[in-house]
Amino acid sequence: MNSLSQKKILLIICGGISAYKSLELIRLFKKQGSEVKTILTKSAKEFITPLSVASLSQEKVYDDLFNAENESEMDHISLSRWADLILVAPATANTISKLRAGSSDDLASTVILASDKDIFLTPAMNVRMWEHPSTKENLNKLKSYGYKVIGPEIGDMACGEFGEGKMTEPKDIIQVIELYFNSLINNQKLRALVTAGPTNEYIDPVRFITNKSSGKQGYALAKAFAKKGFQTTLISGPTNLKVDNNINLIKVETAHEMLKATQENLPVDVAIFSAAVADFKVKEKNERKIKKEESLHLELEKNVDILNYVSKHNSLRPKLVIGFAAETNNVEENAKKKLMEKNCDWIIANDVSNKSIGFDSNFNEVSIFYRDNKIKDEKLSIKEKSAISDEIVDRVIQQLN
Ligand code: PMT
Numbered sequence: 001m002n003s004l005s006q007k008k009i010l011l012i013i014c015g016g017i018s019a020y021k022s023l024e025l026i027r028l029f030k031k032q033g034s035e036v037k038t039i040l041t042k043s044a045k046e047f048i049t050p051l052s053v054a055s056l057s058q059e060k061v062y063d064d065l066f067n068a069e070n071e072s073e074m075d076h077i078s079l080s081r082w083a084d085l086i087l088v089a090p091a092t093a094n095t096i097s098k099l100r101a102g103s104s105d106d107l108a109s110t111v112i113l114a115s116d117k118d119i120f121l122t123p124a125m126n127v128r129m130w131e132h133p134s135t136k137e138n139l140n141k142l143k144s145y146g147y148k149v150i151g152p153e154i155g156d157m158a159c160g161e162f163g164e165g166k167m168t169e170p171k172d173i174i175q176v177i178e179l180y181f182n183s184l185i186n187n188q189k190l191r192a193l194v195t196a197g198p199t200n201e202y203i204d205p206v207r208f209i210t211n212k213s214s215g216k217q218g219y220a221l222a223k224a225f226a227k228k229g230f231q232t233t234l235i236s237g238p239t240n241l242k243v244d245n246n247i248n249l250i251k252v253e254t255a256h257e258m259l260k261a262t263q264e265n266l267p268v269d270v271a272i273f274s275a276a277v278a279d280f281k282v283k284e285k286n287e288r289k290i291k292k293e294e295s296l297h298l299e300l301e302k303n304v305d306i307l308n309y310v311s312k313h314n315s316l317r318p319k320l321v322i323g324f325a326a327e328t329n330n331v332e333e334n335a336k337k338k339l340m341e342k343n344c345d346w347i348i349a350n351d352v353s354n355k356s357i358g359f360d361s362n363f364n365e366v367s368i369f370y371r372d373n374k375i376k377d378e379k380l381s382i383k384e385k386s387a388i389s390d391e392i393v394d395r396v397i398q399q400l401n
Contacts, residue, residue, distance in 0.1 A: 003181035004174070005033035010083035012108045013053070015043025017158040018090040018124040018167035023048060025089060025170040026056040032174070037079065039063065039108045041095070065107040076107060080115040085177065088112070090124035090167045093135050099147070100138040116244075118180070118227065122150045122173055127163030144383045146390040150176050183397070187229035190400060191268040193318070194222045195275035195306065197237030199255045203298065204286035212359040213276035215239030217324075217385050221272055222247050224389035228397065233268070235261045237275055255281065255303045262306055266313075270320040270396050273307040274348075276359075311343040320399060322346045322392075328353040335369050345371050348392065357382060364388045368395070 009029050013022045029036045036057045040050060050061040062070055062079065074082065088095065088108075095108070099121075104110040112119060121142065129135060130152060143149060151168035168176075196218020200208040219241045222234035226246045233248040235258055243249050250261045255277045262271075280300040290296060311321040323344040325335040328351070335349035349367045352358035357365045365382040380391050 002032055003178050003185055004029065007034045007181060008082055008084045009034050009036045009177075010039070010079065010086045010111070011036055011057075012039045012041070012086065012088045012112070013044040013048065014041045014088065014090055014092045014095045014108070015046055016090040016092045016124050016167075017047065019044050019047035021167055021170055022089050023052060023056055025087075025173060026053065028170055028174045030056065030058070032178075035059070037062065037082065039079075039111060041106060041108050043092075043094075062107055065105075065110055076110050077114050080111045080117065083115070083117050085180070086112060086115055086117055086119045087122070087173070087177065088119065089122040089173065091121040093123075093125045093129045093132070096121065096123065096135060096138050096142065100141050116223070116227075118146070118148060120148045120150055120173075120177065120180075122168055123152045123165070124167030125152075125165050126157060126159055127161055127165045130163070130165040144381075144387055146387045148180075184229035186401075187397065188231070190230050190270070191233070192222075192225040192230040192396075193233045193235065193262065193265055193268040193271040194218050194225065195235045195258060195262065195271075195273045195277075196222070197239040198276050199237045199258060199278045199303075200253045201255065201278045201281035201303065202285045203282050204288065204290045206289055209278055209280070209282070210238075211276050211278065213237070214360040215241050216360070216362060217364060217389070218272075218274035219243060220385040220389040221274060221392065222249075223386065224393040225270075225396075227390075228393050230270075230393075233265045235265070235275075237277075255306065259304045259306045259309060262310060266310070266316040266318070268318050269400060270322065271310055271318045272322040272324075272348075272392075273310075274324045275306075276326060277306060278303055305342075307342050307344070320345050320396060322348060322396075325349040326352045326358060332367065332369070335367065339369050339371055361385075366392075368392075 013019050026036050037059050038053050038057055039062045054061045098109050104113045153166045154164045155166045156162050197215030198211045198213040200210045202208045222232050225232040235250045252258045252261050281303045283299040283301045307323050321344050323342050325338045325347050327334045331349050331351045335347050339347040347369045350358045357363050364385050367379045369377045
């Protein structure tokens with residue numbers, strides 16, 4: 001069975017002269033056994049007809065955001081959830097600019113904005129439009145959000161000019177998508193474990209020591225692993241976040257519970273410790289609520305170190321152990337110290353003195369320090385935690401392979 005068989009492809013066709021190539025794309029996907037649903041933008045209908053798209057895809061064509069019949073049958077959110085992958089072909093300069101701005105004024109842009117799937121763009125436009133700095137900037141921004149780009153190619157254009165901007169040929173696009181699904185199949189043999197969120201260390205039955213971690217970074221990592229086909233376990237301290245059921249979510253409260261859940265879910269191929277585990281816990285927890293009239297002396301003791309336990313385990317150590325370091329000063333020096341002391345393969349440092357990233361933010365900016373000094377340390381510039389996670393997971397896959 002080929003990797004495109006039974007795959008659900010949502011093809012978004014925009015209004016460009018290359019739209020005719022999308023008909024061939026549908027034909028090739030169907031030949032490989034994929035299901036293809038299509039969205040036509042308003043201007044795409046100036047280039048190809050819904051009838052020819054429906055005939056080739058053997059499916060209804062979606063085109064209107066405000067269509068009661070469509071919404072009752074398959075609303076725009078279900079449409080984006082239905083897909084295994086979203087392909088925008090051709091992706092015009094206008095659509096690229098709308099996506100960069102996060103617009104949602106038609107069905108295509110709304111479905112994309114609401115999607116949690118990988119999105120491939122195949123740009124096609126006049127060479128000058130392609131070379132325009134605004135197009136380049138828009139596309140770079142979209143890449144930083146995790147969008148994947150196929151092409152464009154150099155050649156003669158429909159407008160009579162020559163240069164870069166031709167849409168990649170359908171057979172070559174199909175090859176890229178096939179490789180993508182192949183890599184997901186290979187990843188299915190791999191297991192990932194992620195810790196996330198804070199821990200609560202109880203003083204008495206109602207009071208505890210905790211920290212500001214929201215779990216967003218760890219949840220984004222687990223989602224990125226699952227999206228890439230990994231069997232993913234997410235061990236999470238208390239958060240308000242949710243995940244799809246393709247992730248094995250284990251909720252815990254204390255560091256001890258987090259350690260136990262981790263032990264129970266080894267072995268794995270890669271473990272990433274993004275949880276902000278409380279370093280200290282109360283030596284003796286009061287079994288009853290402490291009255292405010294009582295004087296309070298807290299004696300703290302060191303908590304278990306989950307990362308240390310896993311990275312120093314002789315038989316169950318994952319192939320790749322990755323720690324996080326939340327630092328406010330001497331980021332590189334402190335992170336490298338943790339890399340060695342905690343016996344990690346990589347340490348991912350975030351400078352949490354910067355309030356716009358790290359704890360509870362939707363964004364992060366990280367430096368990755370590698371133990372193997374053949375690999376150059378690198379910085380991932382500020383972006384959404386989901387995009388940072390995609391980049392981390394891409395590097396994990398590269399290393400595991
Ligand atoms: O949850 P968010 O709001 O999205 O914020 C993300 C984050 C800032 C919490 C995250 O990016 C991060 O930096 N996580 C690690 C926070 C931390 O506790 O760092 P640390 O330097 O204290 O610990 C170093 C490493 O040891 C971490 O991988 C930590 O998970 C691990 N550790 C620490 C103590 C302990 N008892 N057990 C551990 O496993």
